[in-house]
Amino acid sequence: MPAPELTPPQSSLPEAGAHFGAYALADAATRARDVLAATGAPPRALPGAPPGPPPGLPTVAATSLPDVPAVEPPPLSPDVDRLLRGPSGLGTAGLRLTLPQERPAPPKPSAPQGAAIPGLYHHPVPEPDPARVEEVSRRIKSWAMDEVSLYPDDWEEEFDGFSVGRYMVACHPDAPSVDHLMLATRLMVAENAVDDCYCEDHGGSPVGLGERLLLAHTALDPLHTTREYQPQWAESLHSDAPRRAYHSAMDYFVQSASASQADRYRHDMARLHLGYLAEAAWAQEDRVPEVWEYLAMRQFNNFRPCPTITDTVGGYELPADLHAQPAMQRVIALAGNATTIVNDLYSYTKELDAPGRHLNLPVVIAEREGISDREAYLKSVEVHNDLMHDFETEAAALAADCPVPSVQRFLRGVAAWVDGNHYWHRTNTYRYSLPDFW
Numbered sequence: 225m226p227a228p229e230l231t232p233p234q235s236s237l238p239e240a241g242a243h244f245g246a247y248a249l250a251d252a253a254t255r256a257r258d259v260l261a262a263t264g265a266p267p268r269a270l271p272g273a274p275p276g277p278p279p280g281l282p283t284v285a286a287t288s289l290p291d292v293p294a295v296e297p298p299p300l301s302p303d304v305d306r307l308l309r310g311p312s313g314l315g316t317a318g319l320r321l322t323l324p325q326e327r328p329a330p331p332k333p334s335a336p337q338g339a340a341i342p343g344l345y346h347h348p349v350p351e352p353d354p355a356r357v358e359e360v361s362r363r364i365k366s367w368a369m370d371e372v373s374l375y376p377d378d379w380e381e382e383f384d385g386f387s388v389g390r391y392m393v394a395c396h397p398d399a400p401s402v403d404h405l406m407l408a409t410r411l412m413v414a415e416n417a418v419d420d421c422y423c424e425d426h427g428g429s430p431v432g433l434g435e436r437l438l439l440a441h442t443a444l445d446p447l448h449t450t451r452e453y454q455p456q457w458a459e460s461l462h463s464d465a466p467r468r469a470y471h472s473a474m475d476y477f478v479q480s481a482s483a484s485q486a487d488r489y490r491h492d493m494a495r496l497h498l499g500y501l502a503e504a505a506w507a508q509e510d511r512v513p514e515v516w517e518y519l520a521m522r523q524f525n526n527f528r529p530c531p532t533i534t535d536t537v538g539g540y541e542l543p544a545d546l547h548a549q550p551a552m553q554r555v556i557a558l559a560g561n562a563t564t565i566v567n568d569l570y571s572y573t574k575e576l577d578a579p580g581r582h583l584n585l586p587v588v589i590a591e592r593e594g595i596s597d598r599e600a601y602l603k604s605v606e607v608h609n610d611l612m613h614d615f616e617t618e619a620a621a622l623a624a625d626c627p628v629p630s631v632q633r634f635l636r637g638v639a640a641w642v643d644g645n646h647y648w649h650r651t652n653t654y655r656y657s658l659p660d661f662w
């Protein structure tokens with residue numbers, strides 16, 4: 225257990241948030257100055273962390289980072305080319321994506337390993353700092369093995385193949401230190417342990433999932449009960465790998481997060497567990513939901529708990545009242561949904577190869593809309609792109625409406641997470657490969 229060296233910050237905006245628009249528009253500049261001291265101050269230091277942002281690391285979001293595609297995109301098929309061009313026909317000119325140049329018709333399209341999905345709207349990110357990746361990878365392995373006994377020896381290759389260090393360094397370019405990055409990395413590993421062991425590949429099942437998730441949730445949101453029963457609950461937190469991982473990762477997190485940041489995380493995890501339960505119910509019933517129902521489930525069974533800790537990992541706080549505003553909630557939901565559909569697209573072939581029917585957006589669209597697998601996949605790309613465009617539009621509008629430093633930085637942090645998440649999915653060829661649709 226790390227020694228807590230920090231007093232988690234209190235809300236920096238005591239009266240903010242009652243009327244977000246009024247707050248932002250009335251005297252935003254004055255209030256922005258008020259909060260600058262809190263959010264523009266040096267990041268909260270963690271044990272062993274050097275003060276201030278790491279040298280050479282950007283403090284801006286990926287959307288403003290330089291374009292550095294690691295792999296040349298494949299040539300585009302006519303369908304994909306149409307997708308990139310956006311809607312056509314009378315009155316749709318204003319809806320078209322802007323292409324840097326017209327693209328020639330492809331000779332023989334294909335999607336090489338490690339390439340982005342053709343037509344998928346995304347922002348390339350710079351390669352994550354190798355020194356940080358190495359250090360996070362070393363520390364997370366030691367945590368997994370020595371602190372929480374996360375997995376048996378024969379899962380080691382899979383653990384390494386997940387490349388969680390590369391993932392988290394790519395998603396949090398403004399983390400002031402490796403200690404800050406470890407907060408996100410432990411939680412990511414714990415979240416995946418629960419998904420694997422309770423829901424999916426490593427012994428998971430829809431049967432009894434509600435009970436397992438609820439008991440594991442108490443590792444994040446502790447039981448408060450009588451003296452007689454408390455010890456049994458405390459003991460239960462050590463009884464399987466998912467609970468050990470949640471418990472330990474949360475212990476570290478609450479020592480660096482404010483009370484409201486920790487509560488935000490608990491709420492997002494409750495959302496996640498609710499989403500797992502809906503997915504499990506459909507598996508038990510062998511039912512394919514309607515597309516909108518699937519999208520509703522996937523808004524909960526979602527990466528959301530990861531981008532929403534960007535401020536804790538960045539060493540500052542988006543005050544609870546600003547986080548709770550509907551405009552911010554919409555931006556967060558759109559970002560979470562885009563990142564999660566990215567997973568559906570990159571993990572499509574992995575999930576087709578898995579035993580049983582695994583729901584993802586292309587599978588649900590093909591089934592419910594009676595179109596081919598390929599058409600459904602390309603339509604899913606369009607759904608993703610629409611979500612991404614909406615996310616960016618709404619985030620830009622919110623940034624313009626609310627010139628508060630913590631809001632601006634949080635929005636950049638969420639955008640960086642979106643871009644880092646795409647980078648990780650694209651480059652994780654150990655785990656994912658693209659279908660042959662181009």
Ligand SMILES: CC(C)=CCC/C(C)=C(\C)COP(=O)(O)OP(=O)(O)O
Nearest residue numbers: 412415419525526527529564567571
């Ligand atoms: C990290 C985190 C909060 C994950 C929760 C939800 C989740 C596991 C995903 C959004 C990933 O989806 P999926 O279960 O389909 O993962 P793989 O495709 O197996 O990588």
Ligand SMILES: [Mg+2]
Nearest residue numbers: 567568571575
């Ligand atoms: Mg998936």
